[in-house]
Amino acid sequence: MFTINPIGKVVCERKDVEDDYWGEVNSVIEINSELDESCLDGIEAFSHLEIFYVFHLVSDEKVQMGARHPRNNLEWPKVGIFAQRGKNRPNKLGATIVKLNKREGRKIYVSGLDAIDGTPVIDIKPVMKEFLPREDVQQPSWSAELMKHYWK
């Protein structure tokens, strides 16, 4: 068992959990005052970051330990929780690659973060090309359908 302490939080206009339409959301990540603000030094040399956060509003009873239909849509196959990115998952971890727009002191301004206002951030990693897939990415058709309106 491990203990995770938030290193910051998300500030944005979206207050409610929604499945789609994250494309226009701009967010600020504010780093906690316990960390030295030098923890962000040099980050602006990267165009993209991966933000790690906790789906903090998910109750333990909602966590899925087996398989389910993504978004409870019966037209999509029942797949394991580790074969989907839904929030009701063991450990409730979220991770999303965002575009970095600006850094100011202990704040970073990003686009494309699918996390609501107040979400606890637990890590930030710079995106390096060498850590992206080195082969073609294949995925099932249900996942492309599910993503159709996600970034709109």
Next chain:
Amino acid sequence: MFTINPIGKVVCERKDVEDDYWGEVNSVIEINSELDESCLDGIEAFSHLEIFYVFHLVSDEKVQMGARHPRNNLEWPKVGIFAQRGKNRPNKLGATIVKLNKREGRKIYVSGLDAIDGTPVIDIKPVMKEFLPREDVQQPSWSAELMKHYWK
């Protein structure tokens, strides 16, 4: 504060922490018996997965809260811990995109996982194209130099 429970562990031939030469390492991720093995159903339809794990051998005293030279190499600039991917970071979280080769029951066989034998796994997410960067990725030259022998 949040509590994280491992959902599985890494089995591989590499027993010692090393910076480079992860390219030839093949690993098995074994899911814990508390989870239903259906948690992996349908995962083989994805070519790539992102594996989330804990750098469990890092002691609390080693965790960097500010800036440092990556790999203590003075030829590279001093950058914040969130502008690098080193293991001595708050919350000690690792995340790597791997190639999925095979699933058998509660085991998945992967290539390109930079974690030693026994590493606790805390989440697995399928890689979808829609979650990869939608713009060109820029990164500083020190990071490309650092990665030169990583996947060899």
